[in-house]
Amino acid sequence: MFKLNRRTKSEYIFDNFNIIIMFLICGITLYPIWYVIVNSLNEGADAANGGIYWWPREFTLQNYEAVFANSGILTSFGVTIAKTVIGTITHVFFTAMVAYAISRRDLYGRKLYMMIGIVTMFFSGGLIPYFLLIRDLGLFDNFLVYIIPTMFNFFHLIIFVSFFRELPPSLEEAAKIDGANDFMIFIKIIVPLSMPVIATIALFQGVYQWNDYFAGVIFVNNPDLQPIQTYLYKVVAESSSNQMMMNAPGSITTKTVTSQSIKLATMVITTLPIVLVYPFLQKYFVKGMLIGSVKG
Template sequence: MLTRKQLSTGDKIFDAANVIGMLVLCFVTLYPIWYVLVNSLNDGQDAMRGGIYWLPRKFSLDNYEAVFANAGIMTAMGVTAAKTVIGVVCHVFFTAMVAYAFSRRELIGRKFYMMMGTVTLFFGGGLIPTFLLIRDLGLLDKFAVYIIPSLFSFFDLIIFLAFFREIPDGLEEAARIDGANDLAIFVRIIIPVSMPVVATIALFHGVWQWNDYFTGMIYINNPDLQPIQTFLYRVVAQSSSNQIVASVGPGINRTVTSQSIKLATMVVTTLPIVFVYPFLQKYFVKGLMIGSIKG
């Protein structure tokens, strides 16, 4: 390996350019998040003056008190948490089960199924046919609309399939000798040894479920069933940026602005998934490498 002194001038310039480029990219990526956080921690009326870029000028938690005092926001948070947890469990189990069947060489018509699944990666039915299908299935204004249509993903199946093909056949043969059937092998052997790819798909789908606002906007009219992202979308779409809100909830008489409430709501909805991601990142990277190399 070349030491720093052995590098040519061109290599040093290239390395310096890479470092500067990455620093600029990190700043461009992270600063908007910092800007939202700083302004959400500032007094709403004071923030209307502008000029807050790095630190709060007049620190205040009134915006967050207003957010948590709103019963609609808390209900939406509960819906989002429930659909994320239930959706991830159901999606991972169902997709893994189908992928395990695809990994069996004795599956009749496997090549045809793979071809049909590949087509779905490039072509979709469109919004109107999908809406009509959801309506005919009786899923409009039902919590199940967050779960059933997203049970399966062929892209996730490819990642599962690549991992399952790396599992030694001896594990399954030993289980069959002990009398285990396919379901028992899948639940007791395949899933436990596949935790890296399970965590990867769980993170994929969990982030999607948490950030999904479109499903609640199109298929849900009941305000008690809308997720937090749909709630935030409607707040951003309907309120003006400098509107002053004098009454934010029972027992809270402080004055905040709609803009400051929007920023605080954005922070509250983003932080949970941000905290979860670092714990699953190593599995996420490993799973992606498996899917890209072996798929």
């Protein structure tokens, strides 16, 4: 006969207390997002009166119509998608190649390279020297400013190196006996075996590329090259929403749409895609942080 483990009264109270606390934390975290969504779905003039907390009082989609009527936001979406896809692929490939070289114990000066890389994690030259470097490289007002400077990240290299060091050396030895060079070993053997860590780093970089607005603010003046997050920054921080109202279709009037309602709708449009995708990919973040932490 098996005896069931019954919880004591104190354990029961403790578990329920934790559940209540977690619900409160989730509510506090999610409510600001819900508040923005609700007010973006309400008529702008009515929302200006306040008192909207849980449900739209005067439901309307004209705020979103006004946003999508502006061709600038569609262009910015295209730039964001392009830089996220291209930037993530190039970052993963280049960082993985460098990490594979660093993980090789026969690499001359490997410890020195690691020390130099660690220093860059804590110290930088500053914004002005970085801006001058970007300008002198011809990347100012260039789409490649989103790609080339982000091709390498030393923290991601450390994660890659930890994973590569766990791969058995016999795989490389067997490939070399068959006549494969280092590049072929990396492409044909290392990359297929490293899909878990590649997925993790791709997620890291993809989220960064989607959310990054700083590069578009500092290094890009051409509005056709600015990503959606920079577009959102300008709508919120400047008077771009007034211009968007002027470009709205004639059926949309300032009685139903205001600059504040357009700002809220723009915030929802720019943040909702990554918010919906992130929960499904959260497990890769945890797995990526644990790679190499347990040795067999």
